[in-house]
Amino acid sequence: MKPLVSILMPTRNRPLFFKKALDSALAQTYDNIEIIICDNSDNDETKQVVETYLSIYSFIRYEKNETDLKYIGNMNRCLSLAKGEFINYLFDxxxxxxxxxxxxxxxxxxxxxxQLVSSPFYFINEQDEVLGMNQSVFRSGENWLGSGKVMIDQMIGKISNFVGVPTTVLFRKSAMKQPFGKYHEFEFIFASDMALWLDLLSTGTCVYLDEPLSYYRFHQGQTTAEDEKSWGKVMPGFIEGVQLVVIVGRERLAQSKEHYVLMLANLLKHYEEKLLQLTSQHHNEVDIPNELGKLIHEAFDCIQNYDNQG
Structure with missing residues (x-):
């Protein structure tokens, strides 16, 4: 028998889109899957949709959360219920x-x-019409297989999620070292998926297929993990980007000292651009978190780790 793949569906208050997502999971040609649904809705509309499926498909497991677990909590609840060695999230x-x-x-x-396989994805609207396709440095006209460190250099070095959103990535559960949204002592919201990819890519190899195999929807009611945090006059997610760079420095995950130094240079350039943007929006009133300077200092101190790399 083929290995079990767990398709994890965290959901909240999107019954119509959720049904389409569930149907796409049920249409998979791979014949050994389970579907775990963790419903964070504040009503029973999604539950009513799922009930029509439960008597037909024994491999669907539905759980209604008693309290609002928020994004990170619901992602981890899905993960805790998964029996498969291989995991793919599917957003609702x-x-x-x-x-x-x-x-x-x-x-x-x-x-x-x-450790993981990803691919490009299409952008679609509320009517399922294709709007375009995401761009990735790993899409070159053929499937790409390489070291996780190469992908880390591109993802963290350019502070851009070239690996993909959670829907796009199938990964090996045993390669996870920490829960979703946490890596080292840091907790992530804005960059929670990038933190997971960094965790998985820190050892082993990865594959980026050339063919788009998923669809990412834009719509009016769209919310993301970062919407759960009030950013105010703080640069959204920037401190999490610095935390990711610090981890790369501590663990010597860049391919070389030169790659890591370039990563730091891109980080500072990104910081300058975002700082100018934020000061313009808030009339020069910007909150700089106290820990930011300490983290940037540590990131530069980590350069010497590559001098001692054996």
Whole structure:
């Protein structure tokens, strides 16, 4: 029998989009899946949708949260219920292509050293019309297989999630070292998916398929994890970006000292751009978190770790 893949669906108050997402999971050509649904809704509309499926599909597990777990809490609850060794999140407003799991599992089963497989994704609107496709440095006309450190240099070095949103990535559960949203002593909201990719990519190899295999939806009611935090006059997510760079420095996850120094240079450039943008928006009244200077100082101190790299 093929290995079990757990499709994890955290959901909140999107019954119509959720049904489309669930149907795309059920349409997978890979024949050994379970679907875990953790419902964070404040009503029973999604529950009513799911009930029509439960008598037909024994591999669907539905759980209604008694309290609002928020984004990170619901992601981790889904994960805690998963029985599969391989995990793919599916957000309630996104879609899978029918062959997504099968094509990605073909690579994950090639070698135990492959920790994750990703691919490009299409942008769609509320009517499922394709608006375009995301751009990634790893899309080159053929499937890409390489060291996790190469992908880390691109993702953290350019402070851009080239790996993909959670819907796009199928990964090996055993490669996770910490819960979703946490890495080292840091807790992430804005960059929680990038923190997970960094965790997974710190050891082993990864694959980026050339074919788009998922759909990321834009719509009016769209909310994201960062919406749960009031950023005020603080640069959204920037401190989390610095925390990711610090982790790369501590663990020597960049390919070389030169790659790490370039990462720091890009970080400062990004900081300058965001600072100018924020000061313009708030008329020069910007809150700089006390820990930011300490983190940037540590990030530069980590350069010497690469001098001692053996």
């Amino acid at each position: 407003d996104d879609l899978f292509a029918p062959t997504k799991i099968e094509m990605m599992m073909n690579y994950l089963l090639l070698h135990e050293d492959i």
